[in-house]
Amino acid sequence: MRDRWTVGEVAATSGLTVRTLHHWDEIGILSPQNRGAGGRREYTESDLGRLYVVLTLRQLGLSLESIRACLDAGLDPRRVLTDQLDHLDHAIADLSRLRERVATIVEAGGELTGKVDPAGMLTLMRGARAGAGEVLDRHVSKDHRAQLASGAATVGPALAYVLEIEWPELYRRVEELRVAGARPDDPQVQKSVARMDQLSTWLNAGGEEAGAAVRSAWRDDPASMSGEPEQVAAPWRYLAQFVDEARALLRGEC
Amino acid sequence: MRDRWTVGEVAATSGLTVRTLHHWDEIGILSPQNRGAGGRREYTESDLGRLYVVLTLRQLGLSLESIRACLDAGLDPRRVLTDQLDHLDHAIADLSRLRERVATIVEAGGELTGKVDPAGMLTLMRGARAGAGEVLDRHVSKDHRAQLASGAATVGPALAYVLEIEWPELYRRVEELRVAGARPDDPQVQKSVARMDQLSTWLNAGGEEAGAAVRSAWRDDPASMSGEPEQVAAPWRYLAQFVDEARALLRGEC
DNA sequence: CATGCAACCTCACGTCGCGTGAGGTGCAAG
DNA sequence: CTTGCACCTCACGCGACGTGAGGTTGCATG
Numbered sequence: 220m221r222d223r224w225t226v227g228e229v230a231a232t233s234g235l236t237v238r239t240l241h242h243w244d245e246i247g248i249l250s251p252q253n254r255g256a257g258g259r260r261e262y263t264e265s266d267l268g269r270l271y272v273v274l275t276l277r278q279l280g281l282s283l284e285s286i287r288a289c290l291d292a293g294l295d296p297r298r299v300l301t302d303q304l305d306h307l308d309h310a311i312a313d314l315s316r317l318r319e320r321v322a323t324i325v326e327a328g329g330e331l332t333g334k335v336d337p338a339g340m341l342t343l344m345r346g347a348r349a350g351a352g353e354v355l356d357r358h359v360s361k362d363h364r365a366q367l368a369s370g371a372a373t374v375g376p377a378l379a380y381v382l383e384i385e386w387p388e389l390y391r392r393v394e395e396l397r398v399a400g401a402r403p404d405d406p407q408v409q410k411s412v413a414r415m416d417q418l419s420t421w422l423n424a425g426g427e428e429a430g431a432a433v434r435s436a437w438r439d440d441p442a443s444m445s446g447e448p449e450q451v452a453a454p455w456r457y458l459a460q461f462v463d464e465a466r467a468l469l470r471g472e473c
Numbered sequence: 474m475r476d477r478w479t480v481g482e483v484a485a486t487s488g489l490t491v492r493t494l495h496h497w498d499e500i501g502i503l504s505p506q507n508r509g510a511g512g513r514r515e516y517t518e519s520d521l522g523r524l525y526v527v528l529t530l531r532q533l534g535l536s537l538e539s540i541r542a543c544l545d546a547g548l549d550p551r552r553v554l555t556d557q558l559d560h561l562d563h564a565i566a567d568l569s570r571l572r573e574r575v576a577t578i579v580e581a582g583g584e585l586t587g588k589v590d591p592a593g594m595l596t597l598m599r600g601a602r603a604g605a606g607e608v609l610d611r612h613v614s615k616d617h618r619a620q621l622a623s624g625a626a627t628v629g630p631a632l633a634y635v636l637e638i639e640w641p642e643l644y645r646r647v648e649e650l651r652v653a654g655a656r657p658d659d660p661q662v663q664k665s666v667a668r669m670d671q672l673s674t675w676l677n678a679g680g681e682e683a684g685a686a687v688r689s690a691w692r693d694d695p696a697s698m699s700g701e702p703e704q705v706a707a708p709w710r711y712l713a714q715f716v717d718e719a720r721a722l723l724r725g726e727c
Numbered sequence: 728c729a730t731g732c733a734a735c736c737t738c739a740c741g742t743c744g745c746g747t748g749a750g751g752t753g754c755a756a757g
Numbered sequence: 758c759t760t761g762c763a764c765c766t767c768a769c770g771c772g773a774c775g776t777g778a779g780g781t782t783g784c785a786t787g
Contacts, residue, residue: 271634
């Protein structure tokens, strides 16, 4: 029909809102080539062509910034899409792990009363990892257990949190970095390992042996300790050495 | 040891940043009960107890607002967690569908050149749904095809987008609402169906029959038309009637 | 020609969970 | 007295818009 369209028309035919088109104009994703009387946006046919490319790419979950890069900076769409695929896989894996955690608690949570108390919640989460206690028994002597307990007293409610929740999370994060190709001196790795070190010296209240025992428990049976299924935790056997290297670097630099 | 802690100490032991603790204080998720000299935050043991509950719930992916509601408004944690589970399932399903779309294009995209052009992109996406053309052939006569094509000429590049991308998306969204228990007069349903109506009258450029034919193609073989696997699209046979009801309501109200 | 109204315009704040400064205060050690 | 550290309070930034607020333009009608 015509060769010029107003925002309203474009919005109506595309199903977007006028505000969205304004926004896309602001950030340069789709700026109509000229303005008419009174500063009104006038979209041409080539604008519409670009619009439908943007819509298509957006439907693949790309950020507006990525789309702009694709269209204007001439980024290779293959790279962008494979990156997006990686990103999606990571996001799905993260959400799935989260889902399993929540599901475990919901299923075990018949006894969950109407109120939230620290102990009850943590007990439920602990229930999800029944194997850890036994593994710990094999590796940690009674003396060390006593030391751990005394550490527990000083840190109060924190102990349960760090043992049950933060520690496995740290292991997982470092493993993820390792698989992604990070070296032991990567700043993120160093940060996580430093935190692990802090937690372990803190747990055994200064004694080195108890911490070493807990570490050896993790080294020998990461699956049970972390509560992850065997398949997920199996490659973690490479992780122990990696963490040791990182720790050596960390101490060397202090 | 002591019974009061500063922000810095709490941050160090919890692994959070000071800024995070400030933020949590601002929004009332964890406000230390009193301030010391110079307005300094003083965390007590009960604050720490609350802190570790917050950390635990946060680790389940709850928003700070939900956590606050759990702790202060006494929301039933079972409800919150089952809601969270639903939410996670939806999010995972969304991301998985997205992943499949992207993966299909990446796999088929060996020919994808260094540049992004509308046609090439859309061709690839169309490749993911090879079955649709044949189904359309069975339902749409040559005359209707000609009508559709003339409609295509007026709308230009929009046609490919709406046929290949927006239309299946609309079907999926309405189906999701239907399964979630929405009635045909639900505002969101009405909005989507209105859009579908607009698209179909627009596609056949005023003629009713062609649009009806496309609709009947969808009714008879939603799986092929949408590109979804048979299992996903199978229950959509209930959807056609649902959409018809919604359309009737929509027209009645105009 | 005046009026009404729809469509357009430009700010500008809110969302969520903080990161990252900027700029100021208080307190102990050198 | 200065240095330095830990603390404090603003306040902007992110992403992709929604949702007004308040002003201007264009077209149709009286």
